[in-house]
Amino acid sequence: MDNNYGYPYRYPNPYMYPPNPNPNPHPHPHPHPPYPPQDPYAHSHTHHAPPYPYPYISSHSFNYSSYPRSPPLPSSSSSNYTAPFDYAYPPPAPLHQLVPSAPPSYPYHVPPGSHHSPPQHSLSHSHHASLLQHGSSSHYYNYYQQNTPHEDRPDLHSRHNSFSGPYWPDTSSSTAVGGVSQTSGGDNSKPSAYPRLDDLMNNVKLSDNHPTPPASPPAPAASGQPFTHSISVSKLQQKKEDFYGHSNNSFSGWGSSYPSRVNSGRLSDYSGSFNGSMHSQSMQIVPVQNKGSLRVLLLHGNLDIWVHEAKNLPNMDMFHKTLGDMFGKLPGSVSNKIEGTMNKKITSDPYVSISVANAVIGRTFVISNSENPIWSQHFYVPVAHNAAEVHFLVKDSDVVGSQLIGTVAIPVEQIYSGAIVQGTYPILNNNGKPYKQGAILSLSIQYIPMEQLSFYHQGVGAGPEYIGVPATYFPLRKGGNVTLYQDAHVPDGSLPNVLLDSGMFYVNGKCWHDIFDAISQARRLIYITGWSVWHKVRLIRDAGYSSDYTLGDLLKTKSQEGVRVLLLIWDDPTSRSILGYKTDGVMATHDEETRRFFKHSSVHVLLCPRSAGKRHSWVKQREVGTIYTHHQKTVIVDADAGNNRRKIVAFVGGLDLCDGRYDTPQHPLFKTLQTIHKDDYHNPTFTGNTGGCPREPWHDLHTKIDGPAAYDVLTNFEERWLKASKPQGIKKLKISYDDALLRLERIPDVIGINDTPSGENDPESWHVQIFRSIDSGSVKGFPKDPREATGKNLVCGKNVLIDMSIHTAYVKAIRAAQHYIYIENQYFIGSSYNWSQHKDLGANNLIPMEIALKIAEKIKANERFAVYIVIPMWPEGVPTGAATQRILFWQNKTMQMMYETISKALVEAGLEAAFSVQDYLNFFCLGNREAINIYENISVSGNPPPANSPQANSRNSRRFMIYVHSKGMIVDDEYVIVGSANINQRSMEGTRDSEIAMGAYQPHHTWARKHSNPLGQIHGYRMSLWAEHTGTIDDCFLQPESLECVRKVRAIGEMNWKQFAANDVTEMRGHLLKYPVYVDRKGKVRSLPDQEEFPDVGGKIVGSFLAMKENLTI
Secondary structure (H helix, E strand, O other), X not given: OOOOOOOOOOOOOOOOOOOOOOOOOOOOOOOOOOOOOOOOOOOOOOOOOOOOOOOOOOOOEOOOOOOOOOOOOOOOOOOOOOOOOOOOOOOOOOHHHOOOOOOOOOOOOOOOOOOOOOOOOOOOOHHHHOEOOOOOOOOOOXXXXXXXXXXXXXOHHHHOOOOOOOOEOOOOOOOEOOOOOOOOOOXXXXXXOOOOHHHHXXXXXXXXXXXXXXXXXXXXXXXXXXXXXXXXHHHHHHHHHHHHOOOOOOOOOOOOOOOOEOOHHXXXXXXXXXXXXXXXXXXXXXXXXXXXXOOOEEEEEEEXXXXXXXXXXXXXXXXXXXXXXXXXXXXXHHHHHHHHHOOOOOOOOEEEEEEEOOEEEEEOOOOOOOOOOEEEEEEEEEEEEEEXXXXXXXXXXXXXXXXXXEEEEEEHHHHOOOOOEEEEEEOEOOOOOEOOOXXXXXXXXXXXXXXXXXXXOOOOOOOOOOOOOOOOOOOOEEOOEEEEEEOOOXXXXXXXXXXXXXXXXXXXXXXXXXXXXXXXXXXXXXXXXXXXEOOOOOOOOOOOOOOOOOHHHHHHHHHHOOOEEEEEEEOOOOOEEEOOEEEOOOOOOOHHHHHHHOOOOOXXXXXXXXXXXXXXXXXXXXXXXXXXXXXXXXXXXXXXXXXXXXXXXXXXXXXXXXXXXXXXXXOOOOOOOOOOOOOOOOOOOOOOOOOOOOOOOEEOEEEEEEOOHHHXXXXXXXXXXXHHOOOOHHHXXXXXXXXXXXXXXXXXXXXXXXXXXXXXXXXXOOEEEEEEEEEOXXXXXXXXXXXXXXXXXXXXEOOEEEEEHHHHHHHHHHHHOXXXXXXXXXXXXXXXXXXXXXXXXXOOOOHHHHHHHHHHHHHHOOOOOEEEEEOOOOOOOOOOOHHHHHHHHHHHHHHHHHHHHHHHHHHHHOOOOOOOHHHOEEEEEEEEEOOOOOOOOOOXXXXXXXXXXXXHHHHHXXXXXXXXXXXXXXEOOOEEEEEOOOEOHHHHOOOOOEEEEEEEEOOOXXXXXXXXXXXXXXXXXXXXXXXXXXXXXXXXXXXXXXXXXXXXXXXXXXXXXXXXXXXXXXXXXXXXXXXXXXXXXXOOEEEEOOEOEOOOOOOEOOOOOOOOOHHHHO
């Protein structure tokens, strides 16, 4: 092969960027100090991540053992909370001392407790009338408002220069942190029947006194009276009904703290509208109320939330309530006898759902039969939402679903300065009235913007203090080795050499070769999980190898040798084998076929259905079992550790061991139909006779983990196996039960996780962390008491505990990115809450929005940043089908939301003339085309396909897409995530498809360590992938964030697309195609003028909105 790839590498010259058109970021006369303040322990050249960064997790509730927590309330029993990390920070000051003159700064990534630890809290105590003053240093942050979407900002031009003004202090009043002061009095401000929020805030007067509150919370005066917190109890009681019916009230909750006065001339007015329908637990539709002049602001950072307790909730169990009313009408003696037999009151089962922009970001656990529930639950949640309010929805959990009791709404304006807002609030129905008098919710909330979260500002941290992605089920494991794979097989010499930092060249792994060898050399165990496992698949297909040896034969042989072989395969509900009647199933996973093959062998096969938790409603159980899958793909074996010892090695990624997956970087269409793909033809796009048609090439990513993190992959298998193998039905009557798992602690020659070498001094060692999307319905080992879930960093769902650390890992990596992001994924759908349409869809993962905001942040800072995203040309299957068209439609909406966000950032920075949106973000797909080979011998049996059919067209044009099945992301050449999870709601939510992934980096090959481009294994992996896709290597690839590189790669993609779509059949050298849509400078995404449908196979490229069940397609 000709080596024309330009070694040694030459770094291109630094790029000159246009000067910042607004060099003064603080045009107002009193600029606020920079956030965060300089770390006193940081050095200019050796800046390390803080030793214990404050953890975050989406929808996550957890506590920490080493900082003060909300103490148990008088009516509650104490629970012990533990956490895997210790955070040694000084305890917070008592609440009465928390009187900062400015919002707190967080040089240590917001240590828990140092700014927001809840005080001793009881609704029967006067705590909620405590005061928290804020001085004049509370500010709006320019960045967030400048990136508010245009469609939500009709007054863009007037607002463009409105961010320089801070909140002006209201020095004549102090501000209560929730609650209501009972000192009588008022103020002389002008009354208004429908006061604006600005006017309401100007009239706030709070007392320093701490009287005991009444049994039910008072409400502000009716219209026509001054809006004030200083008002007597009697007046409040008299006017309560008027206030709750006040349709234009700007406050949905009573007693909120508002730190300072809003300058209405500097802000735009928005009406928060939250219409839509409920499709999944990730969406929460809030009753529409007229909020007057609430502003929609961008929340980008973290929310620190405590949900304490509720009081006086109504009894929503109408059946039992009706019985109680009936018994109450009986004669006294009879009624007393009946009531005497009802020892336990049957009432509401409340929980609280927290939502921003109708997207659920947190959920408490359900407390059964309680009208005065105490949660004392903590949430630290990443947010990237444009919203007017944060909603706390109090709901009653029922067998058939849930019932809304009422809502507490906190205006985003109140928390935007970073102040702690806490107190007790009436729970209101959709008419703004309390569902029940005295029904109240106690909570606190604080917003920490991205610029104050220094944890995200330094990429992957250097040094032993770095803990990886915090607050996850599995911690960061240090030491070991990682092998990164592209495709199932890479023949020697098929890709160009990539030079690494060590002076060595990158070595491409051979995935299925290595899996075959690992299984062959196992002595103790072989554990396999898969969406599909086919016993007939041949892992080795090179000439000279035993290529006819199938996976099934290999596993049977190893089992006969005494190796414990366990297969955990998703049970496709549409495939059946009953009394000789066999169905293959819609997904053709071969699950029943594989089970039958191993039936009379010593190989254990468990077909595992995707089951919902027992406490879920019947409808939810049917949906989960029918729509969702077990999607993990792992192979776990024991391997030689030297000195006659064995260790655990694990393979994790996107490749299932089944048909259609074997491929090489050349991705042939026709050339191998009579050789390596002779018995492995796979192309679900075609129906009917496929003779002479191209196969569907397959591109994927996979990894091998050799080190302590492999034991976490083993733990995942054991937890799943124990759950799936648990006796059900009549099998429970068996006296003994063998789960078939080996107890490694009883096998002396297998080393444990703590015995694996750390490799700290090895410059090629790795740090690895395992992430999952999975819930308690699929694993055994999650705590049964949801109060204990916090200690394992699990999220509370309704009647289920969730590990959604894959989503957490993606968000953390994107936020920490400093130069570029490269993604390959089978799907790319998310952040629907910020789409221009279909906001209520429920595809609420943050990943697309976080990427768009990262680019916007870099544009504002006048820094280069680039994102490359590779997806399939269309989802696997028939592109004209309803499900495929709907997925393409959602994908198009995701793209457009991102491009529009970038376009607005360019306009606000004054750079729209210098750069286009595609100078920062580009989408690609892969395709191949083979010229006619006169020696090609393709036999066609049966009736030929009809003319102009997809089969005939593809056979004549000799082209087809390469299916991108990858699920990976590379950040800054220093961090990589690879696994089974797609970027959509199914894979990220944790309650849908079960997934597993690994995140890894080499501590000696990071920007923080090198202060320059890392050239370790991750760099070699990315360059090798780009060489496969583009057919070349260019010097500019060394700086993927550079404008030269972005435009070069895009030009290659555009040139390849023209070749792919042309009428003339020519051999393609590169496979990277610019995704076939047109993106204008304002970010609108449309079809290409001359290509509205996919070549040969049809189907609209931008998709179609077709009515079908959303949970299937997002």
